[in-house]
Amino acid sequence: MGETADSKEVDSAMPATTIDGHRLNLTHLDKVLYPDTGTSKGEVIEYLKEIAPAMLPHLSQRPVTRKRWPDGVDSDFFFERQAPPSIPKWVRRFSVRHQDRAVDYPLVDSTAGLALMGQLAALELHVSQWTVVKGRPGLATRLIFDLDPGEGVELYDCARVALAVREHLTASGLSSYPVTSGSKGIHVYAELTTTLDSEPSQFAQKIAKQLAKDWPDLVTATMAKTERSGKVFVDWSQNNPAKTTVAPYSLRGRAEPTAAAPRDWSEIEQKGLRQLRFDEVLERYRSDGDLLSKSLDSLHTYRSKRHRGQTPEPMPEQSTNGQGSDSVEELSFVIQEHHATNLHWDFRLEHDGVLVSWAVPKGVPTKPGTNRLAVQTEDHPLDYRTFSGTIPEDQYGGGRVEIFDSGSYVPIKWETGKLVFELHGDRIRGQYALINTKADHWLMHKIKKADERPIPSGGGEQPSRVTTEHSAPPHGLEPMFATLRPADYLETLAAGEWSFEGKWDGIRAVGEVFDGKLRLYSRSGLDLTSTYPDLAWIGPALGEHAAVLDGEIVTLDAHDVTSFAALQNRMGLRRTAAIERAAEKYPAEFFVFDILFLDGTSLMKKKYLDRRRVLDELAATCEGLTVPARLNGNGERALDESRRRGWEGIVAKRNDSPYLPAQRGRSWVKVKNQRTQEVLVGGYRPGKGARADSLGSLLLGVPDEDGLRYIGRVGTGFTESALETLSRTLKRLSRKTSPFSAELKPSERKDAVWVTPRLVGEIAFTEWTTAGLVRHPTWRGLRPDKDPDEVRFE
Structure with missing residues (x-):
């Protein structure tokens, strides 16, 4: 039935319509797809064309599974994964290998593509939580909880659970936004802008089980349908890479043309919450814009606090939402001295296309062992890195802003609630940790050197070096x-x-x-x-x-x-x-x-x-x-x-x-029994032959009183996985100048690619030459458990 419908519609001789430069045959536009309301295919297509700017960002680069009703929602439907032959060539495909076969899914990334879905009566568009990255399945970019009400459960009960989900996500450092599904329940999304302590599906399952434990009479995390009666099923499994969820703004195949509607949390808190029809969703979009873009745009709060033309601060239209230069260029930081009502220093780190920001009342610590309160503020645009000037007194943050220091930084750990990084500025240098203690309050700590360590793990307390009796074991002792x-x-x-x-x-x-x-x-x-x-x-x-x-x-x-x-x-x-x-x-x-x-x-x-x-x-x-x-x-x-x-x-x-x-x-x-030496990698030579796509050898050094002393290069002992890891990591550390204290001979620096010496490794070798180089070195591996400051001549 489905293919016959395709053939009739696509082969129709009716005049073609041009959308986004693509010619489409939009046929049988008066065909009723929702008999209860008389909603026609033409109305569905018009909705998709108008909602496209808001909907496409949630479809782009995600393989689309379609749920189709060629003869209307009161007739049979079918799921469709494979892109049918009738779909034009300008619709991109992406092949996914399943257990039994490979499937070429369509990628819907244009208004024309959405209109085509309407032409095919693909009312529901379901997508994965991961996106296609460089022609391959990437990591999940978002987390989702599907709150599905069982028999006898109202949408209001789902709203109560949604608010509880939000609390858990907030505690984990994740911003969330709700979507009434257009069917029976509520979806709660969270953008994965930080590293979770487990796989997304496991992370979501942990929250679901905790909710079921806290509210045993209302919530279940069990998939068995026999357990769902009278309860809200918190479906965490939607985060499995093989699962899909109906996309925000997608129509649903219900009796009425409802749609998955982004909502504000204030709506979720109100009684009388209900699902919205597509015309209501469209009207909200016309008047208020895309609620999701406001939720996902990390600069929305920044802009909402400032008035364009009344402050000299940068005012970009929208953030890049994770599409910044983090993976290609050096990451930047800036510290701005802010003479507002109360003098403080604004500390900002480039991350995911914005400047993640904190206000530090007493300034960034400069001595190891010093802790400073840092209050997280709204994300700032990248252009703020070079901003200095006077903000009018009647504007938010009014007062003089001066750049105290700026430079680059190297992220060491970027996890929910704990950041570790190394600053390379003109005035501020060294390793630091930012540790979330509660809500927007963080502890900023300058990490001690090898003989002064350790790093605190949270709660604002300094690790102690206890040598007397204690009721609890001391934390953070460094070994002898x-x-x-x-x-x-x-x-x-x-x-x-x-x-x-x-x-x-x-x-x-x-x-x-x-x-x-x-x-x-x-x-x-x-x-x-x-x-x-x-x-x-x-x-x-x-x-x-x-x-x-x-x-x-x-x-x-x-x-x-x-x-x-x-x-x-x-x-x-x-x-x-x-x-x-x-x-x-x-x-x-x-x-x-x-x-x-x-x-x-x-x-x-x-x-x-x-x-x-x-x-x-x-x-x-x-x-x-x-x-x-x-x-x-x-x-x-x-x-x-x-x-x-x-x-x-x-x-x-x-x-x-x-x-x-x-x-x-x-x-x-x-x-x-064997001579070994910890080393810092200061550069590499590109590989040749079988190693043409990776590296040929590493240029090694050991710090001494004059800087980084060159001790030779190593080209053996690498596994394939080690070569892949090193190649990927070293590209991120590349620099234009040699990090070694003395100039290398032409034969030693030939074809060299220099890197910032942050990677610690270990080699085995037979002896030192009279020139101070290692003889017959073999690579033993990276030492992520060692800091560069610890490397010294054995």
């Missing part, structure tokens, strides 16, 4: 470090005064256990907990104990030897699905070799042997906790044993040594 020595140094260690342990080829981590939960932190203070979910069992395994543990996160090869190469597959992952796949293939273990705190008592002043005794006793009560045994004999025998077992080396510890956080002294000594 060992000094590298040659093998013959072991001969100088007095017999009976030292203990020896294996040196494990992994990531140093401090584990904090409290209330049955484990949090893992790298030596630089980064939270590693979500990256290694397969270690979460340690928290409940320790039961009611509160402890701080020092150890190494490792992966083991087939011979139960720690493998740094395998661990590379676990490092730097952010997406939950990728983390779970890596955890299954490369399971992690936490080798615990010291304990700093247990059940209200700090152990850091205790002797090493006493701490080990406590740790061994704790391990005996915690099944599965790995505490590697100490090695027997003297240093030489211990080193021989490590070589026989294929370990990285050994660590010697004085039996009477206390635990000294963040310090590197003589009481802990490490000896390696």
